[in-house]
Amino acid sequence: MAVGQRVWVLAGCLLLLLLTGCKARIHKLTLKNETRSSVDLNNFGFFANGTLDVKLHSLSISEKLVNYSLNPVGFSLSRSRVNGVLSYTAEEPEICPLILTNVANKEPVILFLIDINTLSVNVKATGDQDNLLIAKPKAEAPKGQRKARQAVTNPPLDVAPKTDKVDNVAVKPSDIPVENQQADQKNKDEPDGKITLASEDKKAEEKEFLLGKTKQLTLALDKVDDSYNFSFHLIVGELAEGLYSLKFHYCKNRMPGPKYPYSFTVEVTETNPGGYLSAAEIPLSRLYIGMAGVFFTAALVWVYTLMKHRYSVFKIHWLMAALAFTKSISLVFHSINYHFINTEGHPIEGWAVMYYITHLLKGALLFITLALIGTGWAFVKYILSDKEKKIFMIVIPLQVLANVAYIIIESTEEGSSEYYLWKEILFLVDLICCGAILFPVVWSIRHLQEASSTDGKAAMNLEKLKLFRHYYVMIVCYIYFTRIIAILLKVTMPFQWQWCYEFLVEVSTLIFFVLTGYKFRPASNNPYLQLPQDEEDVEMDEVVTESGALEGISKVKKTSNGRDRQKESTL
DSSP, rough: HHHHHHHHHHHHHHHHHHTOOOSSSSSEEEEEEOOSSSEEEEEEEEEEOOOOEEEEEEEOOOOOBBBBBBEEEEEEEEEESSSTOTTTTTTTSSSSGGGGOOOOOOHHHHHHHEEEETTTTEEEEEEEOEEEEEEOOOSSSOOOHEEEEEEEOOOOSOBBOSSEETTTOOOOGSSSHHHHHHHHHHEEEEEOOOOHHHHHHHHHOEEEEEEEEEEEEEEEEEEEEEEEEEEEEEEOOSTTTTEEEEEEEGGGGGGGSSSOOOOEEEEEEEEEETTTSTTTTTTTTHHHHHHHHHHHHHHHHHHHHHHHHHHOOHHHHHHHHHHHHHHHHHHHHHHHHHHHHHSSSSSHHHHHHHHHHHHHHHHHHHHHHHHHHTBBBBBBBBBHHHHHHHHHHEEEHOOOOOHHHHOOOOOOOOTTTHHHHHHHHHHHHHHHHHHHTTHHHHHHHHHHHHHHHHHSOOHHHHHHHHHHHHHHHHHHHHIIIIIIIIHHHHSSGGGGGHHHHHHHHHHHHHHHHHHHHHOOOOOTTOOGGGOOOOOHHHOOOOOOOOOTTTTTOOOHHHHTOOOEEEEEOOO
């Protein structure tokens, strides 16, 4: 008990520490002395008119170590065919993605190659796309050359006029930077024109470029002291909507040999029409609140069943009710959390704390309940053996660790190195927990098999043996579906339908809960739970056979006080 209390106290302390750095769909990642050749900044599903805003600050890198023809530095923004699989790099993973020139498929790819020697960012766009890029182009000194460029009938770049739509790509007022939206109002109200002039200059510097096939342009790279900055704003068109992956590459570190450090801070803001959630996450708030109502209704039905058959109820039945209510409350807070992420771009700390606490309790209660049912506690026996207690001493701390790992993943930026470490820990610990809870079920099955062959209660033990075999199959199917099948379905679905993964997981959990409750229901007509009420009755004589030839023969048992006790049979 003391060990369990220490585990919960430690988990609570870690939870409070982690929530202080919780981020969401407005990302800010700072890397110091990083040596990875590729950093996954984020994956996001964009609908048409979705926006991506990227601001790179304080890029610190050695000028002598960069070879821009062989080992460039920069960003890649690519559309994935399926989640987690980049289509344009899957065939040649050894080659730096920034130097790929021939793309076999037509998936949109945008490369931002940073050249610190010329203070420029070379943009290369390939694939079928109608994305609109808003950024500051590299300045061209001669004005005459700039006028001549405007007079060309077919310029090399599609410079979009400042209208409401550019080739069917809608430009909404919300897509324009806030500073530009407020410039006109501030010009009327403030006599000092410094802010207005600065806003007008910034608006004049930024240009709109409609990215097509194999188009190229050059953006400006600002230098402040020994660090470099640049930013761009992208509006996704109808042709190019999909699941995108944004990465930073330092191709020098892909080569064998010493790794060279670099540092930067990047701010990434992604939106879809209507909110900050990715395309696959938009329905989740409604999904979770709906499933919360279903689980709450199921919990009420279960409590009604317990009250109706109160004389056949065990403590574990109330534990099952507590699990159902905790699951429902956790889904409510999960829905609220996604609602605020969609509207604010980040979770509200108070609601996030409540969600993580209920998620932690739900995970622990789930594995404790499954393990107790698997051991046959209260159904077959009332005392746990030493090896069964050891299972609990292993499963409970590991389950707490798995939930802490999940919270860390949710509150950590995807580009940080800790993200991948805790993701691997979560996957490994979850598999260990799922495998560990199968051992008590196997032990119970073995115990019932031995009991059915050694004593006279063969029929009763065979019924219980059938129950636990069904329960074992149910657990295996539940684990196999939620951990493997659902994930395989997720990576093969279109990006806007990947929320169905969460729907399948929640529905399978509901079915598993309902089947478990039905199998172990506290009903008087449930043959699995017809246990003797008195231990003396268990040791008493039982009918050896029911054949007609030996119908009147009964077994004689000698009690502890030395008197014979014989069961009278009715002829």
